[in-house]
Amino acid sequence: MSSKAARSLNAVQAARTSAAEKVRRNPGSVSGKQGGSKQRPKAQPRPQAEGPSGPHNRTTAGKQKVSPAGAAATRSTNVVVARVDPLSVLKLSALFYLSLSLALFIAGMLLWTAARTVGLIANIEALVADVGFTDFRLQADQLLGASALASVVMVVAGSVANLLMALLYNLIGDTVGGLKVVLVQSRDKPKG
Numbered sequence: 001m002s003s004k005a006a007r008s009l010n011a012v013q014a015a016r017t018s019a020a021e022k023v024r025r026n027p028g029s030v031s032g033k034q035g036g037s038k039q040r041p042k043a044q045p046r047p048q049a050e051g052p053s054g055p056h057n058r059t060t061a062g063k064q065k066v067s068p069a070g071a072a073a074t075r076s077t078n079v080v081v082a083r084v085d086p087l088s089v090l091k092l093s094a095l096f097y098l099s100l101s102l103a104l105f106i107a108g109m110l111l112w113t114a115a116r117t118v119g120l121i122a123n124i125e126a127l128v129a130d131v132g133f134t135d136f137r138l139q140a141d142q143l144l145g146a147s148a149l150a151s152v153v154m155v156v157a158g159s160v161a162n163l164l165m166a167l168l169y170n171l172i173g174d175t176v177g178g179l180k181v182v183l184v185q186s187r188d189k190p191k192g
Helices: 003-025 086-118 120-131 140-176
Strands: 057-060 063-066 074-081 179-186
Touching (some): 086 140
């Protein structure tokens, strides 16, 4: 940072300090009225130091954080996930596996219809009959029932497995302290 910019930054900080002390000594003098008015002074915008890297130098809490020109200024926070609510995990898992099984069920029905239309089902039945199973037939109602049963088993088993994992996580989290996550927030304005 150039000496001129450093001097102007120091002057602004000194003026801010003296103004803060005046307010502390006599709160009523800020609004121009005597007698202890409760109005607060208007906040002044923080000056940005102009130095070699331009307006990207920012003063925060007495320390200067310099980011390279063109880089986004970010703030990070450490968060620990200590516990997970088992009931919310159960609900979320049930909805997830239900929608997954529904999507697979509909995809299977569409594939069955396409294979029947093209003649693939008849070709598979003929191939199995040539091997020696003469009375083999692929029946849609039996396949549909088996698919529905498999979907129900997948929803129940997946939800219970995730519930057990959440309970196990809570037990381990109580012992170890949980999962540490670092959240990063960009100070850039959203594009668009």
